[in-house]
Amino acid sequence: MGSVSVQLQWRWNQPPPPSPSLAVTVTMNVVNMQRCRCALTKQGERFLTKLAANSDSGTHTFIRRFVNGSPKSVALSTLSHLLSPSSSFSRLSSLALPLYSCIAQAPWFSWNPAIVADLAALLDQLGRSEEAEALIFEATSKLESRNRELALFYCKLLESHAKRGSQKGFDAAYSYLNQLLRSSSSVYIKRRAFEFMVSGLCAMDKPREAEDLVEDLRGNGGGIEPSAFELKSIMYAYGRLGLFNDMQRVVDQRQSGGFEIDTVCANMVLSTYGTHGEYMEMVSWLKKMRSSGIPFSVRTYNSVSNSCPTIMRMMEELNELPLSIEELNVRLEGGEAMVLRELMESCVILEEVMVWDSLEAKLDLHGCHLGSSYLIMLLWLKEMQRRLNDSNYGIPTEITVVCGSGKHSNVRGESPVKVLVKKMMVNMGSPLRIDRKNNGCLIAKGRAVKNWLC
Numbered sequence: 001m002g003s004v005s006v007q008l009q010w011r012w013n014q015p016p017p018p019s020p021s022l023a024v025t026v027t028m029n030v031v032n033m034q035r036c037r038c039a040l041t042k043q044g045e046r047f048l049t050k051l052a053a054n055s056d057s058g059t060h061t062f063i064r065r066f067v068n069g070s071p072k073s074v075a076l077s078t079l080s081h082l083l084s085p086s087s088s089f090s091r092l093s094s095l096a097l098p099l100y101s102c103i104a105q106a107p108w109f110s111w112n113p114a115i116v117a118d119l120a121a122l123l124d125q126l127g128r129s130e131e132a133e134a135l136i137f138e139a140t141s142k143l144e145s146r147n148r149e150l151a152l153f154y155c156k157l158l159e160s161h162a163k164r165g166s167q168k169g170f171d172a173a174y175s176y177l178n179q180l181l182r183s184s185s186s187v188y189i190k191r192r193a194f195e196f197m198v199s200g201l202c203a204m205d206k207p208r209e210a211e212d213l214v215e216d217l218r219g220n221g222g223g224i225e226p227s228a229f230e231l232k233s234i235m236y237a238y239g240r241l242g243l244f245n246d247m248q249r250v251v252d253q254r255q256s257g258g259f260e261i262d263t264v265c266a267n268m269v270l271s272t273y274g275t276h277g278e279y280m281e282m283v284s285w286l287k288k289m290r291s292s293g294i295p296f297s298v299r300t301y302n303s304v305s306n307s308c309p310t311i312m313r314m315m316e317e318l319n320e321l322p323l324s325i326e327e328l329n330v331r332l333e334g335g336e337a338m339v340l341r342e343l344m345e346s347c348v349i350l351e352e353v354m355v356w357d358s359l360e361a362k363l364d365l366h367g368c369h370l371g372s373s374y375l376i377m378l379l380w381l382k383e384m385q386r387r388l389n390d391s392n393y394g395i396p397t398e399i400t401v402v403c404g405s406g407k408h409s410n411v412r413g414e415s416p417v418k419v420l421v422k423k424m425m426v427n428m429g430s431p432l433r434i435d436r437k438n439n440g441c442l443i444a445k446g447r448a449v450k451n452w453l454c
Helices: 006-010 026-036 042-053 056-068 072-083 090-103 113-125 129-142 147-164 167-183 187-203 207-218 228-240 244-256 263-275 279-292 298-306 309-317 325-331 334-343 370-388 416-427 446-453
Strands: 354-356 360-364 398-402 441-445
Touching (some): 042 056, 072 090, 090 113, 167 187, 187 207, 207 228, 263 298, 298 334, 298 370, 360 370, 370 446, 416 441
Antiparallel strands (some): 354 360, 398 441
């Protein structure tokens, strides 16, 4: 294959960039790349929209102008969006390589193995195996003498193939890591390879193979014990496939191994039961969480609300929304009603999303899906009414509901959560209005809200 460069393959007739320094560790580069994996910015979306409408003849020039005229964060987040398996511009995925090539020419560019792994996996899925192999060859050449970084690159490559369900690419990366796992003398490398191999098999819907790997390395002189992470991965994979007996067996194994059932683990179980419409099991787990003192989180509400078709239909239409918990209960029936009744029996979630003091009472809906935002709003309104009627709490000067996509947001379009909250407030005759200084919030004077609610 040789050292075929990405730039030469695209024949842009430009000299290759100087070799980037490897003084900064690959681990830090991976962390920095994760920070860039944010939602597509307004500038990035405008670029991709115009790119989709552009003629092929001017594509590369248009890409170069975008990179030269954009901040580093915008260029990298746009590339990251194109590399994502869930990209809203998947039809442009073939242009990820020329975009990367142009970014690699930028003076601020620092070679990043996480980007290369994602790009190689995408090219492999597109059937462009030679270009994928050229990128992998370039990466292995750069990292040949840096064992840890090379292992991390293959870990990332395995993960990228697994996310795309690419069996051939996954098998090749898995084979490399398997050999490394059994031959390396580094405890760090062995542990990282093991972690990614197990999670990769689970992402490929192969939890039994993942369990076999765990047992093989636990015995046979492997000496590697599974952590809570590996057991969670196997548990969740079984649940996703509807193999609930196996999922429960792994849950029991976690507990017997000294790993407590925490909120994250419980949310994963709830999510899998919800996906398969197992409402009675969800009720049982919610009761177990409550009795065991496992706190509900925003993700708990996300998992439950996403599993309720009635709530999801309401969120699509936003017409005739029930505006109280009592009204909602009337509209629900069967398993959905039982699950939501159990979920909303307590207001503990408000401790996570609500702040109350003399100056401000604030509800922060960041991280909430549409359905959970609706449910939490109903709980919040009920709790606000209770507190404003209780002289021990007093009346905050201002009431704020944070919906997102406000003054600090680069994301294009209006927040669906803000649309929902505005609709609820208008229908209820609320004094809460969009904040002129930050359109991601609704605000009102505390006394006006008290007069309205009480």
